Amino acid sequence: MQLTAVGQTHTGCVRTQNQDAYLIRERPTLLAVADGMGGHDAGEVASAMLVAELRHVAEAGIEALVTDAKQRIAHVNRLLLSKAQERRIIGATLVCVIAAEDGVAVLWVGDSRAYVLRNRQLMPLTTDHSTVQSMVSAQILTKREARGHPLSNQVTRAVGMSADIDIAHHPVSLYEDDRLILCSDGLTECVTSDEIAAQLRFRDDRQAGEALIASAVARGAPDNVTVICATVSR
Secondary structure (H helix, E strand, C coil), rough: EEEEEEEEEEEECCCCCCCCCEECCCCCEEEEEEEEEECCCCHHHHHHHHHHHHHHHHHHHHHHHHHHHHHHCCCCCCHHHHHHHHCCCEEEEEEEEEEEEEEEEEEECCCCCEEEECCCCCECCCCCCEEHHHHHHCCCCHHHHHHHCCCCEEEEECCCCCCCCCCCEEEEECCCCCCCEEEHHHHHHHCCCHHHHHHHCCCCHHHHHHHHHHHHHCCCCCCCCCEEEEEEEE
């Protein structure tokens, strides 16, 4: 299995600085989007540290890869917590897809997301670690009510938020012609899952990413917007 991927990022229409970062690595195959939190001279530090650390994940079987990635994320978490003691909170959400010969896994912390498009249907690979998602899961809010909710940006997990970081992960089955998308919440705040699916159905990876970012920007993009689109081949 091979993954070919294209990453793109945009500052958006409100923020003056891009605090998102992304990584596309071939061996081992690793795709990651990190969304920095903490304001000027803080969020971009966190996202850059995560991407830099994940570049060094060693090639191995999928279980060892996941363990290595988790240890590196936890290491960055400790560094960010030490920086936070010097000044304000510094953190980032993260979504990461890792592929080896013996399997694929998705890891995430926070509300950056991953989806797969298969047979023209878009399926989420992650579940947001956020206050609003907790309310949806508890059936306090509907998915429609959750969209645009005042607490939509309030995450319950992030790298740099707590010493006891809980990194979610699970295995993923991928097949030829599957399409993957990883994104920061700057995209999903502005663009629906139906619109994401439509772009992936009719455009290649670069065109889909460009169109999705353009849609977010056309709607005012209050946050940075980052997208990785990838295609599975044999």
